[in-house]
Amino acid sequence: MATRISGTYKGRKRIALQHDESGAIFLTDAPLDNNGEGQSFSPTDLVGAALGSCVLTIMAIRAEKLGIPDFSSATFSVTKQMATNPRRIASLTVEFHLPATITEEQRESLERAGRECPVGYSIHPEISVEQIFNYDQ
Secondary structure (H helix, E strand, O other): OOOOEEEEEEEOOEEEEEEOOOOOEEEEEOOHHHOOOOOOEOHHHHHHHHHHHHHHHHHHHHHHHHOOOOOOOOEEEEEEEEEOOOOEEEEEEEEEEEOOOOOHHHHHHHHHHHOOOHHHHHOOOOOEEEEEEEEOO
């Protein structure tokens, strides 16, 4: 299955991205430390956001299969570190906050599923990726 995403340069180092199937649109902006205004997600921010949202989506699918009644309090945050020469993502740390009512057996299944997300498999092996799972919601 192929997905098409279109981009249009809007000036001032901003790109309007459109998900062609749904029509959803949002802007990216170059970060302050790379000649931008930092008014929106940078392209490298989207890599971290893609990883976190992919893992949480895959975990939500598994939660449904496991009969976990309420997964809606689950959240994540990503810390992205950049490297130079060449400028690139050095590391992504994704911290998840999940319902405290999830059993130990369910936790193992959810974490295993989350580590198998397509975005995670697509990240270059030189990028350090850490996933931290907290059951405190």
